[in-house]
Amino acid sequence: xxxxxxxxxxxxxxxxxxxxxxxxxxxxxxxxxxxxxxxxxxxxxxxxxxxxxxxxxxxxxxxxxxxxxxxxxxxxxxxxxxxxxxxxxxxxxxxxxxxxxxxxxxxxxxxxxxxxxxxxxxxxxxxxxxxxxxxxxxxxxxxxxxxxxxxxxxxxxxxxxxxxxxxxxxxxxxxxxxxxxxxxxxxxxxxxxxxxxxxxxxxxxxxxxxxxxxxxxxxxxxxxxxxxxxxxxxxxxxxxxxxxxxxxxxxxxxxxxxxxxxxxxxxxxxxxxxxxxxxxxxxxx
Amino acid sequence: xxxxxxxxxxxxxxxxxxxxxxxxxxxxxxxxxxxxxxxxxxxxxxxxxxxxxxxxxxxxxxxxxxxxxxxxxxxxxxxxxxxxxxxxxxxxxxxxxxxxxxxxxxxxxxxxxxxxxxxxxxxxxxxxxxxxxxxxxxxxxxxxxxxxxxxxxxxxxxxxxxxxxxxxxxxxxxxxxxxxxxxxxxxxxxxxxxxxxxxxxxxxxxxxxxxxxxxxxxxxxxxxxxxxxxxxxxxxxxxxxxxxxxxxxxxxxxxxxxxxxxxxxxxxxxxxxxxxxxxxxxxxxxxxxxxxxxxxxxxxxxxxxxxxxxxxxxxxxxxxxxxxxxxxxxxxxxxxxxxxxxxxxxxxxxxxxxxxxxxxxxxxxxxxxxxxxxxxxxxxxxxxxxxxxxxxxxxxxxxxxxxxxxxxxxxxxxxxxxxxxxxxxxxxxxxxxxxxxxxxxxxxxxxxxxxxxxxxxxxxxxxxxxxxxxxxxxxxxxxxxxxxxxxxx
Numbered sequence: 001x002x003x004x005x006x007x008x009x010x011x012x013x014x015x016x017x018x019x020x021x022x023x024x025x026x027x028x029x030x031x032x033x034x035x036x037x038x039x040x041x042x043x044x045x046x047x048x049x050x051x052x053x054x055x056x057x058x059x060x061x062x063x064x065x066x067x068x069x070x071x072x073x074x075x076x077x078x079x080x081x082x083x084x085x086x087x088x089x090x091x092x093x094x095x096x097x098x099x100x101x102x103x104x105x106x107x108x109x110x111x112x113x114x115x116x117x118x119x120x121x122x123x124x125x126x127x128x129x130x131x132x133x134x135x136x137x138x139x140x141x142x143x144x145x146x147x148x149x150x151x152x153x154x155x156x157x158x159x160x161x162x163x164x165x166x167x168x169x170x171x172x173x174x175x176x177x178x179x180x181x182x183x184x185x186x187x188x189x190x191x192x193x194x195x196x197x198x199x200x201x202x203x204x205x206x207x208x209x210x211x212x213x214x215x216x217x218x219x220x221x222x223x224x225x226x227x228x229x230x231x232x233x234x235x236x237x238x239x240x241x242x243x244x245x246x247x248x249x250x251x252x253x254x255x256x257x258x259x260x261x262x263x264x265x266x267x268x269x270x271x272x273x274x275x276x277x278x279x280x281x282x283x284x285x
Numbered sequence: 286x287x288x289x290x291x292x293x294x295x296x297x298x299x300x301x302x303x304x305x306x307x308x309x310x311x312x313x314x315x316x317x318x319x320x321x322x323x324x325x326x327x328x329x330x331x332x333x334x335x336x337x338x339x340x341x342x343x344x345x346x347x348x349x350x351x352x353x354x355x356x357x358x359x360x361x362x363x364x365x366x367x368x369x370x371x372x373x374x375x376x377x378x379x380x381x382x383x384x385x386x387x388x389x390x391x392x393x394x395x396x397x398x399x400x401x402x403x404x405x406x407x408x409x410x411x412x413x414x415x416x417x418x419x420x421x422x423x424x425x426x427x428x429x430x431x432x433x434x435x436x437x438x439x440x441x442x443x444x445x446x447x448x449x450x451x452x453x454x455x456x457x458x459x460x461x462x463x464x465x466x467x468x469x470x471x472x473x474x475x476x477x478x479x480x481x482x483x484x485x486x487x488x489x490x491x492x493x494x495x496x497x498x499x500x501x502x503x504x505x506x507x508x509x510x511x512x513x514x515x516x517x518x519x520x521x522x523x524x525x526x527x528x529x530x531x532x533x534x535x536x537x538x539x540x541x542x543x544x545x546x547x548x549x550x551x552x553x554x555x556x557x558x559x560x561x562x563x564x565x566x567x568x569x570x571x572x573x574x575x576x577x578x579x580x581x582x583x584x585x586x587x588x589x590x591x592x593x594x595x596x597x598x599x600x601x602x603x604x605x606x607x608x609x610x611x612x613x614x615x616x617x618x619x620x621x622x623x624x625x626x627x628x629x630x631x632x633x634x635x636x637x638x639x640x641x642x643x644x645x646x647x648x649x650x651x652x653x654x655x656x657x658x659x660x661x662x663x664x665x666x667x668x669x670x671x672x673x674x675x676x677x678x679x680x681x682x683x684x685x686x687x688x689x690x691x692x693x694x695x696x697x698x699x700x701x702x703x704x705x706x707x708x709x710x711x712x713x714x715x716x717x718x719x720x721x722x723x724x725x726x727x728x729x730x731x732x733x734x735x736x737x738x739x740x741x742x743x744x745x746x747x748x749x750x751x752x753x754x755x756x757x758x759x760x761x762x763x764x765x766x767x768x769x770x771x772x773x774x
Contacts, residue, residue: 030484034488036333037484038333039333059394061394062480062483063473063474063733064733065733065735066394068735069389069390070394073390073393073535073538134644134645140729140733141733162722167645169645173487173488175487175488175489180640182315183315184309184312185313187309206315283734285550285736
C-alpha cells in the first residue's frame with residue numbers, strides 16, 4: 001500500500017511540473033453573475049482564439065487577489081481587472097499595460113444604500129446621517145465596494161471606517177451587500193451601481209426596504225490589462241492584436257458576460273486617480 | 286473535574302459581558318424565505334462541471350490524507366525528538382486555508398497547492414495521534430519477544446500489528462475531515478465543491494446551494510460504505526489521474542516569494558539596512574502589533590473561549606441523539622442525519638444564516654462554531670456510549686442520562702472538548718464576514734491587499750497562539766488524568 005502511495009506522490013509532482021506551452025490564458029475577477037462563469041467565458045475564449053490565431057484559454061479565479069497573483073505569476077497573461085486590482089497588478093508586473101476598458105467604466109459610480117429603518121433618503125451631497133450606523137463594504141479588494149466608498153467616508157466623516165461606524169463588515173460581494181442591507185443585518189452599505197441596477201431589473205430588490213441614498217462622483221473602473229512580455233512569446237505586435245480583438249468584440253452575447261455595452265481604449269494613465277486614492281487611504285504602499 | 290468545568294463556564298459567562306454580542310433586529314424573513322425555498326427545491330442541474338467538482342473534492346482529500354498518513358507515520362516514529370514534536374505542533378497550528386493561501390502564491394492554482402494544504406497540517410496532526418497510539422498500545426507482545434531481537438523486527442512484529450487497527454480507524458476519521466477541508470479549499474479557488482458552493486451562496490442561488498450541500502452530506506454519510514482498504518490503491522490512482530494537469534510553476538516565483546514578498550516592506554524597499562531602515566521597520570512592526578495583532582488576539586480568544594463552552598453544552602444535548610441507550614434505530618437515524626448536516630455544513634454558511642437573523646456581531650460566530658463543534662464531539666461521544674455496558678435494570682430516559690450516562694462519559698467528553706479547543710481557535714479564522722476582527726480577519730485582509738509580509742507575520746502569531754492553547758490544554762488534560770483515547774482530534 002505504501003509503495004502505491006509513494007508512486008502516486010511521484011506522479012503527482014511530475015504532473016504538476018508539466019507546463020503548458022504557448023497557450024494564451026486570461027482570467028476575470030469574480031464580480032457579478034458567477035453562475036456558469038466557465039461556460040460564458042469559454043465563448044469569449046473561443047472568440048479570441050479565432051481572432052488571434054493562437055490557443056486561448058480561460059481560467060476562473062475566486063478572488064481579486066487571486067486574479068492579481070495569477071497575472072503576476074504569468075499563469076494568465078491577460079486579465080479583466082477592477083480599477084484597484086488592475087493598478088495593483090500593473091505595479092507588480094513591469095511593462096504591463098491597461099489596453100481596453102468597458103464603455104461604462106469611464107464613469108463608474110458607487111451607490112450608498114440604506115435600509116428603510118434608518119429613515120435616510122437620497123441626497124445630492126454625502127449622507128452625513130450614516131455616521132455611527134452599521135456599515136458593510138463588498139469585497140476587501142474591490143474598487144466600487146471598498147476603495148471609493150472608503151475614500152469618501154474618510155474624507156467626509158473624518159476618520160477610519162471602524163471609528164466612524166457602529167460596526168464595519170466586508171460582505172465579500174456586491175449582491176451580498178445588497179441582501180444584507182435589504183434584510184437590515186447591516187443598516188448601510190456600498191455597492192457597485194451596475195450590480196444594483198441589474199438586481200432592480202431582476203426584481204430582487206424591494207424598494208420599501210432598501211434604497212439608494214447617495215451616488216459617488218464618477219471614477220475609472222474595470223479594464224483589460226496585458227503583461228508586458230507577451231510579445232516575446234506570441235510575436236511582435238501581439239499586444240496591438242489583442243487590443244483590437246477586444247475593441248472589436250461587438251457580439252451582444254459575449255459582451256453580456258462582463259456585462260458591458262462595448263469596449264473602448266484605455267491606458268495606464270487613465271487609472272492614476274485610483275493609484276492616488278489607494279495611496280491616500282493606505283491600501284497601496 | 287467539576288472545578289475545571291465550572292471555571293471554564295464562569296470564564297465564558299464573564300467573557301459574554303465583554304464580548305460584542307449585541308443583537309440588532311432586522312427583517313430577515315425575505316432572505317429566509319428564499320433560503321427555505323432553496324432547501325425544498327434543490328437544483329442539481331444548476332452547477333456546471335458538477336461531476337468534476339465532486340471528483341476533485343474526493344481526489345484532493347484522498348491524495349492529501351494518504352500523503353499525510355505516510356509523512357505523519359514517519360514523523361510519529363521520530364516523535365521522541367523535541368524538534369519533531371515542536372515542528373509538528375507548528376505545522377498543524379496553521380489552518381489549511383492559510384496553507385492554501387500561501388501555496389497559491391508559490392504554485393498558483395495547481396493540484397500541488399490543494400494537496401499540500403491538506404497534507405502538511407494533517408501530517409502534524411497524524412504524527413501526534415499515531416505516536417500517542419503507539420505509546421498507549423498494549424505492551425504484552427513486547428514481553429514475549431526473545432532477547433536479541435533487532436529493533437526493526439521488534440517494531441514490525443510486536444508493536445505495529447497492535448497499533449495498526451487503530452491507525453486504520455483513525456485514518457478513516459481523518460479522511461472525513463479531509464473531505465471537509467477539501468471542500469472548504471474551494472473557497473479560495475480550488476475546483477472542489479466549495480468553489481461552487483461559495484459562488485452560489487454568495488449570489489443567493491439557494492436551490493443550487495442545497496443541492497451541493499446534499500451531495501456533500503451523502504459523500505460524508507456513506508464514507509464507511511465505499512472506503513475499503515482493498516479499494517484504496519484504485520482510488521488513489523484514480524485520484525491522481527483526476528487531478529487537473531496544472532498551469533505549471535516556476536522556480537522564480539518560489540524564490541521571489543521567499544526572498545522578497547515576505548520581507549517586511551520597510552526592509553524590502555530600503556537601499557541599505559541602516560538605522561533609518563531599522564527605525565522604519567520598528568514602526569511597521571509596532572503599528573502592526575497595536576492595530577492588528579493585539580486586538581486580533583483578544584477577539585480571537587474571547588470568541589474561542591465562549592464557543593468552546595458553547596460546544597460543550599451543545600455536545601451534552603446532542604450525544605444522546607445517536608446513542609442506542611436513549612433512542613431506537615429510527616430515532617438514531619434521524620439523529621445521525623441531523624449531526625451529519627450540522628458538522629458538514631461549513632461554519633461560514635451557518636454563521637451567515639445567523640448573521641441574517643441577529644445582525645453583525647460575535648453572536649452568529651459563537652453559535653455557528655458551537656453548533657458545528659458540538660455536532661462533531663456529540664458524534665464521537667454518542668459512538669462511545671455504544672460500548673458502555675449497562676445493567677439490565679438500569680434507569681431510563683432522563684434518570685439514565687443524569688445519573689449514569691453523563692457521569693460515565695464525562696471524562697471522555699472533557700478530553701474531546703479540550704482536544705477541540707485549538708481546532709475552534711483555528712476555525713475563528715474564516716469568519717471575517719461578520720465584521721469581527723479576529724486574527725484570521727487580519728490575515729485575510731493582508732492577503733487581499735497583497736501584503737504577504739504582514740500576512741506571514743500574522744500567521745506566525747496565530748500559530749504561536751495555537752501552540753500556547755494546545756500546551757495549556759495538554760496540561761489540563763494531564764492534571765485531570767483524562768485519557769486521550771482514539772478517534773479524536
